[in-house]
Amino acid sequence: MEWMSWTALTAAFFIAIGVLLTSMTVWELRSPSIERRGLLPISTTRGDRLFIGLLGSAYLHLLVIGVTDWSIWVASLLSLVWLLVVMRWG
Known part of the structure; x- marks a missing residue:
């Protein structure tokens, strides 16, 4: 059986989501x-x-990844902006 290979970026993403959920719970x-x-x-x-x-x-x-040929960083930036807009003005 093969296990999933974790990269530092993948680990950072899941850690950030965990920190975000924990912070929101405390708040x-x-x-x-x-x-x-x-x-x-x-x-x-x-x-x-x-x-x-x-x-x-x-x-x-x-x-964005599926429909355009933009960089994954552009998709990530757009997603982050969306999240911030919804949290602030949603």
């Missing part, structure tokens, strides 16, 4: 969020916006 426990409306057509909390932002970032990243 929510210390300061519970209230629902608000923003760019998204629904009322959301911080956790909702994080989930929507991460899911949207994944789909956007796959779309």
